[in-house]
Amino acid sequence: MFKENMRIDCLFLLIVVTAMTACTEEPNTIDSDFFNEESFEITFVDTLELITSTVQFDSLPTSHTGRLLFGYGEDEKLGKIKSTVFFNVGLDSTYELDQSISVYDSITLFLEFDGYYYYDTLQPQGYSLYGLKEELQFREETGLLYNTSYSELPPASYLEDSLLGSLSVRPRPSRDEGVEVRLSDEMGEALIQLAFEGSEIMSDASEFSEYFNGFVLVPDSLQSNSIVGFTPTSQLRLYYQDKSSIPSQQKYLEFSIGTKPYFSQITYDRTNTKLGELITLEEELDSDVTDNELYIQSGVGLGLKVMIPNIKDLIFSSDDFFISSAILTLRPVNNSFDGGTPLPRDVITYIIDEDNEILGSLEQQLLFQEDLELGRDTKYEANVVSFIKSQIQIDEFNENALLLTPPDSIFRSTVDRVYMGDPESSYQMELRVLYISLIED
Incomplete structure (x- = not known):
């Protein structure tokens, strides 16, 4: 020395x-x-x-971090990184609609950018939303969900068989407000019918929480694109036409993500990299x-x-x-x-x-x-x-x-x-x- x-x-x-x-x-x-x-x-x-x-x-707690981290990137030396979002939605208010003046329009998942992005946002980013078969289960000893949670299970074990909606778009986190994914009309029509009927599901938060087990938003991993951040204020939106005025007005009922369990599952594949044996x-x-x-x-x-x-x-x-x-x-x-x-x-x-x-x-x-x-x-x-x-x-x-x-x-x-x-x-x-x-x- x-x-x-x-x-x-x-x-x-x-x-x-x-x-x-x-x-x-x-x-x-x-x-x-x-x-x-x-x-x-x-x-x-x-x-x-x-x-x-x-x-x-070994693992990092990623539940309720204030961000939904989503996307897929391929790193030259660190391998493939994929972030899948698991979440549920909550009842923000009591919803009851008059069927005589309200007409179903559509249902979407609105994802609001929080400004964070990494890797290549010039490439198209694919979004696919599925329903969960079972409610999200926190780790018993900590009450948390981790970047590795559910990663040991094949997708079929926690996803519903049907795809609820998909979209491919070039994200612009620094310019656009967010991304909106149109979902299954069957799902939307069933939900608005509950509002027409004045169902307790649309007025009681605990009843509503049992209606949906939750959702998983899966990124397209066919080619490297980007990993972006969405806010927990993102929402499920149920759009309808209000015909009480002429012309009719488009309105929506909102169901927020941030009040219910959510986490980002962040996985990696370091095959053919120098870090392949690091586990x-x-x-x-x-x-x-x-x-x-x-x-x-x-x-x-x-x-x-x-x-x-x-x-x-x-x-x-x-x-x-x-x-x-x-x-x-x-x-x-x-x-x-x-x-x-x-x-x-x-x-x-x-x-x-x-x-x-x-x-x-x-x-x-x-x-x-x-x-x-x-x-x-x-x-x-x-x-x-x-x-x-x-x-x-x-x-x-x-x-x-x-x-x-x-x-x-x-x-x-x-x-x-x-x-x-x-x-x-x-x-x-x-x-x-x-x-x-x-x-x-």
Whole structure:
């Protein structure tokens, strides 16, 4: 490892330490006895060994995230990603119609864009809606639904036989309000008949919830297209003509999604990719197996792991020391991100144990610095000094490490990804540690 050492007097050392402490944005305390007539050595290390790998989370809770994530994309290095939406609709009001002045028109599923999209929105996106045979069942011990929920079952085991409606359209999330899928008239006519009859189903929320088991919106996966976000305020709309005025007016009854169970089932197929063997959190894939690259991707649960195996050897080379800063720098692979696959701006750092179980997190998010001019020095930086200090204080040997992912809310509701270089890559990851030690004359 490379070190730069220098001896300095106490007054200058105090100025340096004060400045460096301010830069780290983390308060550091040095006892006054530390500054005496002794000499000091500043040691700067920028070649600490880093062991890096990509890890796979077993599952992520994706129920009631505030987004219906839908679509299909094929990623060059991460394989095929598919997000299917499971949901039900609720009764928003009491509905009763006068059959003498109301005429059935149509029934649709209106999906309102929330502005999120990833991959190629220029390609047509296919929508197919089916009814569920059974109500959605939350995981008993948590009361949640996950990105992997129902993925172990073949579609025929939870879908009705008949297709309720389909559509193929190029989505425009930044321009259009949403997408509207026309559904089966048989379904619509049966529902409006309940309103004509003044059925309790159309006035009692619990009765209505038993009328529909739920729905599943399946994306077309014939070719790579896009994954988009819809709001939970999306609705099932029952349109009818109100003939009480001339000309007649089109109106609709609305049944919202957000008040009932919903979740995004996000699956992947990494066949023929370097990540093909990465399945569970207990497994990880060293970056030398993946061409010196590491991967983070939300939705499917990919995280980036960094171990610092020799940090104790470094620190214990001095009996009296003060760590001033420890900056971990990570660089995305050039040309791996663009308008359709932007880099996640928010990335946080967790502390994990040897089984990749989370022990805690560092308070600060990584600082994202984008090179807008040349695009050559875009990078993330994390101050990991608190992790290193905590490792020094642990006497026994351990394999604690750092795990980098987007924040939980983003990790569960997007498919944002980044290809990151490891320490041997052209887009080099590095850890730069600055510490000060006492030298006895």
